[in-house]
Amino acid sequence: IVCCFSRDDEDTFKILIATDVHLGYLEKDAIRCNDSYNTLNEILKCAKTNQVDFILLGGDLFHENKPSRRCLHSCITMLRQYCMGDSPIRFNILSDQTVNFNTTQFPWVNYQDENLNISIPVFSIHGNHDDPTGAEGLCALDLLSASGLVNHFGHSHSVERIEISPILLQKGSTKLALYGLGSIPDERLYRMFVNNQVTMLRPKEDQDKWFNLFTIHQNRSKHGPTNYIPEQFLDDFLDLVVWGHEHECLIAPTRNEQQLFYVTQPGSSVATSLSPGEATKKHIGLLRVKGRKMNLHKIPLKTVRQFFIQDVVLGDYQDLFTPDTPHATKKVEEFCYAKVTEMLEEAERERLGCPLTPEKPLIRLRVDYSGGFETFNTSRFSQRFVDRVANPKDIIHFLRRREQKEDIKGLIKTAAVEGLRVEDLVKQYFEAAEQKVQLSLLTEQGMGKAIQEFVDKDEKDAIEELITYQLEKTQRHLQARGVTTEQDIDAEVAYFGMHWKWSCVDIFCHFNAMNRARAHRLERGDNALDADILDELAEPMDSDEGSVPFPAPTRGRGRGSRGRGGRGRGRGEDCKLMFSKFIEECRCDTRQ
């Protein structure tokens, strides 16, 4: 369905797509205060220049849930400036608008309001930064929506069931079904997907005539076993998914070969972290849809502050220095100074002839000092770049990745070599290391490959992320069950059991969803990817005793009552059966 056409005619929808504008990000920073504002201005200007039919935003228009007065004021001002005016709107809405726009008392698209003269309608879902809060379930976007400046859609008020009802648009002969789902905590949405609680409604007639466009604001990359939304969860009748939330600009549509739809990830228009993803050149998209064909033209953003990131591993420069070289630390600092200067020069070259690009770039140098090197004083280092870099205070990021990696790798290797069961491994680790951290860390092994995946991904902060993730997750479960956080070892073991069981639910759900996806594909007569699906499956534990292996903390907290698990024997239907017991048990716990 991707094809090269760029002629604008009366049958072609022209849509500006952007996401994660994060308006107000660092608005109090002396240097970067205007970045997010300048770029929203650029985006809206671009929409106007290109005479698009509408703007589609994928969430996080605002960085703060409660944007500052300046932030709201600027946003309102810019929207009024660029999106109101006399250009006629050349498309119609066919769907029930009271369903589409359910957060205002004006449940119709703004351009049909007879009191407003809208030239460019903006359609937006909300993100996790600007999500609805409070008893009224209102988000910052709803202020714009009440003012008639934005059409906020995709807000599901139910936590039981999500029905995504598309906005049905028609321009000439082209029919566009616009689906949206505002941000929902990933784990909850994941579970809702696998429990069949998410439904995408379709127009009754001419189903195959519609171009189906879906906007979502969730984790696309796997932050945890159920802390993301696999593309496979999404209905395969979709044609294009505009994926918000992920900040890396991967705007060129990629085809999901299982679901046969395309995914475009525009990425944020401002870097809100100094991670590699944010260093990718930022773009927005000009999407054309004619009939069921589409074309996505990417437009580089000119007002975005440059961001250069580079990794150096000190151990790789043994010709220059080793930890034992005299004045090694000084030499390392000079080495880093040279690296940063290089980046600055590159930035300057690139900036030539780009008057809209802010003068000082963002610079990050990640320095792996493993192997006995010492860190140098970064505040003194910063001082040397204070006039040339937008983020002088955090240019250098020291890390010692390789040692950490070895630790975990070693552990997993040991488990594999010695044929230990996971529970034994846990016990061993439990005795050897500190308390909380490894507890959270190791419960993850119930998921089979989780840690390994993180390790393999070779990501800087993977381990740390994992630990944080698990700690937070455990915390949440404990709080939900009314357990206080001060507890003895015994209690921790009991929680561990509970947590483990939750992991099992996750696995089961995942498994279930995969099965559903496979069933779908089999219906379509496409089963080439079965292997992949199975590969996607986490390796579950078996439970040959058929009984509840872990007591819930509400029942008993004895240390001896820990249960057992093993690695990856069950698959397919056996697996399903086995987990259904866990699920049943979990439900019992929940009901108590």
Added chain:
Amino acid sequence: IVCCFSRDDEDTFKILIATDVHLGYLEKDAIRCNDSYNTLNEILKCAKTNQVDFILLGGDLFHENKPSRRCLHSCITMLRQYCMGDSPIRFNILSDQTVNFNTTQFPWVNYQDENLNISIPVFSIHGNHDDPTGAEGLCALDLLSASGLVNHFGHSHSVERIEISPILLQKGSTKLALYGLGSIPDERLYRMFVNNQVTMLRPKEDQDKWFNLFTIHQNRSKHGPTNYIPEQFLDDFLDLVVWGHEHECLIAPTRNEQQLFYVTQPGSSVATSLSPGEATKKHIGLLRVKGRKMNLHKIPLKTVRQFFIQDVVLGDYQDLFTPDTPHATKKVEEFCYAKVTEMLEEAERERLGCPLTPEKPLIRLRVDYSGGFETFNTSRFSQRFVDRVANPKDIIHFLRRREQKEDIKGLIKTAAVEGLRVEDLVKQYFEAAEQKVQLSLLTEQGMGKAIQEFVDKDEKDAIEELITYQLEKTQRHLQARGVTTEQDIDAEVAYFGMHWKWSCVDIFCHFNAMNRARAHRLERGDNALDADILDELAEPMDSDEGSVPFPAPTRGRGRGSRGRGGRGRGRGEDCKLMFSKFIEECRCDTRQ
């Protein structure tokens, strides 16, 4: 200029006036949460029903400087609902709108914006609750202004000089000059008035053809010597002043016999305290202006929660109980119970046939228990009214006013009888009573009549207010001078000196202003009120030594360096000369 006409014709401006809506007040209270919202709705509905030309708001549309999301959302929704639509606007704007509306990037009245279809323009100044803050000097109103829902005017950006440029409106043959001044701290504005830093501009031509309407949001009643704006400060070419900020509804225009203009004080549309002023029945006004004639029709608000307040002095019921009666406290409680029940019954009778009035009234019983009575347990008392009263927790307010009054009165009497100079009085009191409170209290006596006035006013919280006011004022001065608040007696005395000097500045300013006003009147050939003016003058201290009587704390803090004052000898020019020395001295201090 007040006359009885109510025929609407093409030459008659019809203006809805309201102020102090305090939207969002107690929005989290279980009972009163919707009060402010319901009343704004009523006000806007009333404007629509009466087909007014515009709405004029006198500030404090919002209760909070940063209104909650619900609050902003409701406000936007209501304004869009009632103030947009097809009714044509029948008046023109003749003034330079870029001057009138200087807080948006859309500096024109909303109804002239070609992208908005406004049926009822709202003109509003800001109040002290919703005043501009932050580097951008934006207030909550500016969000509405940026959205095109409100015309925010009267925002002066300068602290050096205020030029109030009117919005010049014409309907048929009627010319209306609309002046506005958003809230400014009273003392600062007072000082600016007396320093001739406030100017009201006038149209060059046909000056006597304009009806001059001014909206202000300041203290009208004297909260302290310079902590209010005397009506005399306002230009006498004005025809009507709409006075915001004061919550008591005194909407019927009263004539200022010196300045020859009228003042209407609409009062708040929601009670934000349980003071007598708030118990006055709430109204908004329908103002008609034709030529230079006006008529103000008051409209009772139907959605306002009833508020009954009553005072009882226990000592007045000696036939029922004395402090020595057995079970006196119990009897007092039952007596109060009966009083509250009476009020509730009255409320119920009044509410008959008023379906819009909220069911539970606000009730306040102020119990003067002077003379040895004991207070009873109010939480138990509250419990008995929890289902019938909107404010069960604070129905009863115990006070022992008479003793306090006697104290102060006695003190002042003593001073008069014994012919003490104020400084001696201070010393005496200082030795007799606690430290901070009376210090702040007594510095006020430098103003001559201030305390006496408070006492005479017979206001419940007058003394407390005075103390608070003085404490806060002292605090501010100290902070401004970088003095920490921990200090010994000596230092306090020094502060006292400084404070005293400030009071002198106040007196001088006041004096100066009165002189100006008198000069004005003399020009007009009207000097019948001279006596009044002089009476208005605080009695100043004299300083026969001609030197600086109080050292500033930055110079020396010795106890012995307190200066001297006396009571009311200097008047007129002598007085002026004398104070000019103080002023000079103060300036020196400030420059240091």
